[in-house]
Amino acid sequence: MGRTACCEKMGLKKGPWTPEEDEKLLAYIHEHGHGSWRALPSKAGLRRCGKSCRLRWANYLRPDIKRGKFSLQEEETIIQLHALLGNRWSAIATHLPKRTDNEIKNYWNTHLKKKLTKMGIDPITHKPKNLVAVDCGQSKEIANISHMAQWESARLEAEARLVLRGAPNPFHSDLSFVNKASAAAPPLPPRPRPPCLDILKVWAWTNPDKDISTMILNGYSPSSWSIINQPTQNTPTSNFSENTVQIQDVGLFNGDSSINAIPNVKGIMGNSMELHYTTTTMNPTSDDYTTSSYTNGDSFLGFPSFVEGFVDVPSSAVQNGYSDGNDNNSNNVVVGGGWGVLDESNVNCWNNVLDFPTCSPPMGSSVLL
DNA sequence: AACACTGACAACCGCAAAGCC
């Protein structure tokens, strides 16, 4: 019973492709495109099934594929996206330009899984292995994280849809100022401010006094809550201790310049945690960017800040939820430290953007818009 | 030199969703 595999039909070849076969396939697609994969092999003079041709094209011959070693940044992105999306390779691939889902999947299985395991990180849960068994009654928060991840997942899908439509991508967040900061990168180009779309970040930062290490150990990606707080000083200050990290006074607006600091966990070693900050100082008059890095360690566990990005705050939200009390600039891009209310119009706004039917934020989370 | 083992990656398989009639 069951259907026979397409390649089991008489005379159809299986196995590795020869250069001659590649050439035939490429020549045919170059001339005729790839309308019907089923009819393609015979037309192209190939003794392969259409499915095999499609895979060969999609995973190997397509001209827009980058081959070769994955960069550190790509690795970091895969790890974090996998933490959010699981084995949804195609969704992950939409965030890695020129990489195929198959390639990412293979790379995960052969490299990254082992790498995380070696570091004592469970590649399935993305938590330190010695902490997986210790719940400490925090399952509610974990459930929230899971819910947030679903929203983030939906956001990623919405983003992919927009890309397919060729529309400008309002979700786009340029990570370069974070990830390139430690290298001697050239000055960064001016970055347009995206609209209010960063759900995850806003939910995550609901309590300024939250013990961040606890949140991380519960599965939060620290990059999810880039803290954009009303500044009181130029330099972010942090208190480091064995198990607790508090971040405060990381500011965005500061007179003629702005500072955005993204906490980025670099490693969790035993009971200690190491943080890496990158700050970007923006001069609104000249569009100059300067970056500098702060770190209290250098061991590696990458968590790219792909969720970074600013959040525009509607005035109603500022009235409702912003508790800083120092927002004397209505155009300021400020979020954090306060508690917000997601009113109905904002829900509709976000749902429209995300193509959602109806959805609710995680239980117990406050949403500041 | 021959064989076994291992890692990396290409390719296949089967299922499900999407599209079409």
Add this chain to the structure above:
DNA sequence: CGGCTTTGCGGTTGTCAGTGT
């Protein structure tokens, strides 16, 4: 609406090169 075909996806297997014995 239902059935058939096509396409997309994720898990798994196959192949091959490199390395060790």
